[in-house]
Amino acid sequence: METSSRTNQELLQEISLLKQRIKDLEQSVLEHHGPLAKVKTLNGFLPICASCKKIRDDKGYWEQLEGYITKHSEARFSHGICPECAEQLYPQLSRKQNSWQGPKPILSSLCHQFQK
Numbered sequence: 001m002e003t004s005s006r007t008n009q010e011l012l013q014e015i016s017l018l019k020q021r022i023k024d025l026e027q028s029v030l031e032h033h034g035p036l037a038k039v040k041t042l043n044g045f046l047p048i049c050a051s052c053k054k055i056r057d058d059k060g061y062w063e064q065l066e067g068y069i070t071k072h073s074e075a076r077f078s079h080g081i082c083p084e085c086a087e088q089l090y091p092q093l094s095r096k097q098n099s100w101q102g103p104k105p106i107l108s109s110l111c112h113q114f115q116k
Contacts, residue, residue, distance in 0.1 A: 053065050055068040
């Protein structure tokens, strides 16, 4: 009878240890993944300059839009120029003056070559 009692006691002790291990793992997940998930998500109002489009951070510093979003999310930027800005910044390449039609997508150019 004493053998089965000891076995039950050992099982209860093992269960207690497993419960404590689960609590420790849950705490670890909250400590490591909770803040990370919050940092990767932008939400709420972002104070942005109406002229230069810089964003004011929590400390009151103004930062370029791309830098701010890169720091606070997983987004990355690839820069280009829209047709309106290209016309304004590079009038010598304007559609009106040189029949420039803007950049052509590589894929459509390749497809067009194979259709010939």
